[in-house]
Amino acid sequence: MTKVIKEYGDFEVEGELDINQAKVKVTIYLDGDVLENARKTAKKEHVKYQALINSILRKALLHEGKSEDRIKTLEERVMKLEKLNKVA
Numbered sequence: 202m203t204k205v206i207k208e209y210g211d212f213e214v215e216g217e218l219d220i221n222q223a224k225v226k227v228t229i230y231l232d233g234d235v236l237e238n239a240r241k242t243a244k245k246e247h248v249k250y251q252a253l254i255n256s257i258l259r260k261a262l263l264h265e266g267k268s269e270d271r272i273k274t275l276e277e278r279v280m281k282l283e284k285l286n287k288v289a
Contacts, residue, residue: 238282245285 243250260271
């Protein structure tokens with residue numbers, strides 16, 4: 202847990218925050234084609250593209266699941282994105 206102080210106008214609220222569960226706003230630069238494909242995929246899956254990117258990064262960086270499952274999932278996503286590029 203991380204101790205945080207959040208300001209609300211003239212008031213401050215102090216509390217505990219589980220940094221693993223908090224969403225943190227960041228600014229990153231992505232290749233245009235990567236962003237476009239993320240948006241297309243997210244639209245087809247009826248999710249926000251930011252959530253899709255977060256899910257992909259979580260699986261890749263935090264090694265969630267078995268290696269074989271992660272590789273299979275990544276291969277499936279790559280094939281999906283390739284199909285989207287051919288259709289577009």
